[in-house]
Amino acid sequence: DVKVTQSSRYLVKRTGEKVFLECVQDMDHENMFWYRQDPGLGLRLIYFSYDVKMKEKGDIPEGYSVSREKKERFSLILESASTNQTSMYLCASSSGTSGTIQETQYFGPGTRLLVL
């Protein structure tokens, strides 16, 4: 079974702190994704990566950056956390056979971030 793990289930940070959310997948998947989930807004794509060192902006990249130095790891970075970044963050991965991104996405359990 595919396993996607996220470094923390719950995280509390202060405004202005730099925050790192880590995601690791064990299935050698090419594609990895970061979403945030908020009540009434559903899941929204922040960034995705289709290869090491490659990244693409999603719908809401402002205030976030990402890093993909190794295939299995995709990090989401909040350079200066703000209260409006309090949310549930979900990581996902999918295989990218033949460079496609239509494959099944496998999600991690999520990190609930509270910014005070």
Added chain:
Amino acid sequence: DAKTTQPNSMESNEEEPVHLPCNHSTISGTDYIHWYRQLPSQGPEYVIHGLTSNVNNRMASLAIAEDRKSSTLILHRATLRDAAVYYCILIGDTGNQFYFGTGTSLTVIP
């Protein structure tokens, strides 16, 4: 961007079939239709996906309209474990259509 619209909530009696609709009127020819569901306190999990033809797997069936502007996820016999939020999303070649929206919250009544 192509997006999807789904009813906010639906109810079903246990052991009865459930038809969850999704509209995607601006779908493009290369977009796949994916369905995921999210149980409480968990990340979403894959249910089924298709391009043009109807699809069946052990979890559900997917019926895709001939013009592809709508689809329906069919749970043949709802169980209490099927109570979840169901998301219909489009995934295309460009990768800019991962729109989950708010999904349909399914309540299964014993």
